[in-house]
Amino acid sequence: xxxxxxxxxxxxxxxxxxxxxxxxxxxxxxxxxxxxxxxxxxxxxxxxxxxxxxxxxxxxxxxxxxxxxxxxxxxxxxxxxxxxxxxxxxxxxxxxxxxxxxxxxxxxxxxxxxxxxxxxxxxxxxxxxxxxxxxxxxxxxxxxxxxxxxxxxxxxxxxxxxxxxxxxxxxxx
Numbered sequence: 001x002x003x004x005x006x007x008x009x010x011x012x013x014x015x016x017x018x019x020x021x022x023x024x025x026x027x028x029x030x031x032x033x034x035x036x037x038x039x040x041x042x043x044x045x046x047x048x049x050x051x052x053x054x055x056x057x058x059x060x061x062x063x064x065x066x067x068x069x070x071x072x073x074x075x076x077x078x079x080x081x082x083x084x085x086x087x088x089x090x091x092x093x094x095x096x097x098x099x100x101x102x103x104x105x106x107x108x109x110x111x112x113x114x115x116x117x118x119x120x121x122x123x124x125x126x127x128x129x130x131x132x133x134x135x136x137x138x139x140x141x142x143x144x145x146x147x148x149x150x151x152x153x154x155x156x157x158x159x160x161x162x163x164x165x166x167x168x169x170x171x172x173x
Contacts, residue, residue, distance in 0.1 A: 026063045026070065033142075034072045037158035039149070040122065041081040045109075047170045048082070049125035051163055056139050057130065069135060073142045075158055080118040080147045083172040084109055094124075119145035 036055065040048060058064050058071035084092065093106045112121045123145060130136045144153065164171035 026065050026068065028068055028070070031058070031061075031063065031068075031070045035075065035153065035156040035158035036072055036161040037075045037077065037151070037153075038161050038163060039078055040076050041078040042083055042171050043163055044170055044172060045082050045084050045122065045125055047167070048076075048163060049122060049129055051166070051170075052076070052126050052143065053129035055161075056126070056142055067135070069138050069142070071139060071142060073144070073156075074161075075144045075146070075151050075153050076122065077146045077149045077151055079122050079145050080113050082113070082122060085172070118147055 038048070038052070052074055054060060055074055056071040058069075061070060064070055083089075089110050090108055092109055094108070094112070095104055095106055097104050107115075109121055112118065123140075123143070126143060127136065127140055130139060144151065
């Protein structure tokens with residue numbers, strides 16, 4: 001807490017200084033952002049998405065403010081080699097609607113990963129773990145997904161984040 005002097009006016013318009021504690025909310029210029037890189041090969045989709053969502057939101061930081069984008073920037077490589085537990089790769093269905101009558105479309109994770117945009121599976125999982133609103137779109141701009149192990153953010157010197165070592169259930173080997 002920061003103790004600040006506050007100017008208070010009384011009935012006769014005389015200036016009185018009052019000292020009391022005020023809460024300080026961090027601004028976006030005060031945040032220090034880290035760059036992390038994650039190799040998604042053989043990692044479980046839901047567990048990976050929840051860890052990424054926490055890092056993107058910035059909840060691990062002491063200056064976390066829920067009304068500001070205070071999270072880190074995360075690079076995920078090998079997004080097409082992600083795993084799902086059990087038979088979800090073939091049995092789970094994702095639904096989307098084209099806004100035309102009778103035009104509901106279904107797809108499986110297997111079809112999405114072999115399709116033209118395999119990063120959409122992880123992107124949608126992370127997006128759905130964040131609270132909805134205008135801040136979610138701003139937070140999602142800090143997530144960079146790549147299908148190959150190469151990325152174009154080497155100059156930022158990202159810190160490797162080993163998610164498989166956090167919990168033995170995080171990876172399928």
